[in-house]
Amino acid sequence: MHAAPIEELIEQFESLPGIGRRSAERIAFHILEKMPREAVVKMTERIREAKEKIVLCSVCQNLTQEDPCKICSSEKRDRSVICVVESPEDVTAIENTGEYKGLYHVLHGALSPMEGITPDDIKINELLLRLNDGEVKEVIMATNPTVNGTATAVYISRLLQPLGVKVTRIAHGIPVGSDLEYADKITLIKAIEGRQLI
Amino acid sequence: MHAAPIEELIEQFESLPGIGRRSAERIAFHILEKMPREAVVKMTERIREAKEKIVLCSVCQNLTQEDPCKICSSEKRDRSVICVVESPEDVTAIENTGEYKGLYHVLHGALSPMEGITPDDIKINELLLRLNDGEVKEVIMATNPTVNGTATAVYISRLLQPLGVKVTRIAHGIPVGSDLEYADKITLIKAIEGRQLI
Numbered sequence: 001m002h003a004a005p006i007e008e009l010i011e012q013f014e015s016l017p018g019i020g021r022r023s024a025e026r027i028a029f030h031i032l033e034k035m036p037r038e039a040v041v042k043m044t045e046r047i048r049e050a051k052e053k054i055v056l057c058s059v060c061q062n063l064t065q066e067d068p069c070k071i072c073s074s075e076k077r078d079r080s081v082i083c084v085v086e087s088p089e090d091v092t093a094i095e096n097t098g099e100y101k102g103l104y105h106v107l108h109g110a111l112s113p114m115e116g117i118t119p120d121d122i123k124i125n126e127l128l129l130r131l132n133d134g135e136v137k138e139v140i141m142a143t144n145p146t147v148n149g150t151a152t153a154v155y156i157s158r159l160l161q162p163l164g165v166k167v168t169r170i171a172h173g174i175p176v177g178s179d180l181e182y183a184d185k186i187t188l189i190k191a192i193e194g195r196q197l198i
Numbered sequence: 199m200h201a202a203p204i205e206e207l208i209e210q211f212e213s214l215p216g217i218g219r220r221s222a223e224r225i226a227f228h229i230l231e232k233m234p235r236e237a238v239v240k241m242t243e244r245i246r247e248a249k250e251k252i253v254l255c256s257v258c259q260n261l262t263q264e265d266p267c268k269i270c271s272s273e274k275r276d277r278s279v280i281c282v283v284e285s286p287e288d289v290t291a292i293e294n295t296g297e298y299k300g301l302y303h304v305l306h307g308a309l310s311p312m313e314g315i316t317p318d319d320i321k322i323n324e325l326l327l328r329l330n331d332g333e334v335k336e337v338i339m340a341t342n343p344t345v346n347g348t349a350t351a352v353y354i355s356r357l358l359q360p361l362g363v364k365v366t367r368i369a370h371g372i373p374v375g376s377d378l379e380y381a382d383k384i385t386l387i388k389a390i391e392g393r394q395l396i
Contacts (some may be wrong), residue, residue: 047210053203065202087227088230132307
């Protein structure tokens with residue numbers, strides 16, 4: 001029912017994660033009805049600039065403007081430990097805690113037989129190459145506590161066993177500040193299994 | 199915490215309606231991590247093209263690729279009735295019913311003393327100019343059933359009284375298929391006030 005350029009605009013936004021048809025329409029009409037022409041030009045330039053300037057760090061594979069990235073090139077970071085995550089957003093989340101001082105490795109996904117994602121499709125090889133010089137003593141598997149994330153953690157830990165690197169998994173349990181009675185069964189089991197001395 | 203181009207990308211999406219910080223981050227990382235460069239270029243071109251090609255119809259003020267728009271220039275539409283709405287999306291909604299055969303007028307907003315939106319800020323003058331030749335017999339006020347939408351309907355109906363044009367308001371009542379007990383008080387009052395003979 002919309003004119004072709006409006007329809008194409010809606011489709012572009014509908015293809016982004018978390019945006020349905022109604023939201024895409026709302027955004028398209030906002031751009032056409034409310035945004036000044038210059039603001040639209042500026043928006044499209046910002047999108048292209050970001051896509052051009054942001055690359056993968058050749059060491060940790062995180063998104064970065066400089067290669068190697070700030071974390072990989074920082075002298076303040078503990079180079080003996082690498083935290084392996086699925087996505088760049090996970091790095092942001094851990095960095096925001098301000099507590100972790102080691103390095104990272106971004107896999108850009110997790111193994112998934114169902115979706116046909118094999119070890120060659122994620123950045124596992126790049127991780128192995130980083131362990132060659134023996135500087136790294138511990139690899140923390142911080143992939144998501146999902147079936148795919150856990151399978152990926154197990155797969156990588158087996159790969160690393162012959163290298164003599166300690167491989168650990170982040171703890172699963174009851175989130176701090178939440179109510180025990182609302183925790184799901186698996187989380188509760190993990191919390192009890194992972195109990196520690198006070 | 200993000201590199202400047204990533205932060206600017208997130209801010210662009212955060213400025214769109216219905217997108218919060220987390221959704222904007224998710225979209226930005228999707229663009230940087232998952233979308234091929236060509237798809238990003240295509241997306242920005244589609245946005246600019248739509249903004250360049252889509253203008254306001256000089257008659258009804260709806261968004262259109264041709265001026266006058268298809269509805270205003272159609273010989274199949276009833277030119278004696280104009281349905282006044284707040285936004286282009288309202289036109290789409292009414293057109294989707296397939297029942298209304300008259301013309302439209304898009305105000306691009308509603309009067310709002312709180313937000314400082316006066317009659318000069320919306321397309322009221324353009325509506326008055328359409329009533330000059332006496333062809334229009336009825337104006338249907340289909341602004342939203344909100345305080346601002348109702349105030350706008352009342353304001354315009356008073357403006358049109360001296361012109362001898364019939365001004366009507368769309369009916370408010372219980373939505374078809376919904377449950378009476380869940381209707382809010384005001385809607386229920388409107389539904390009883392607007393009762394009709396069976």
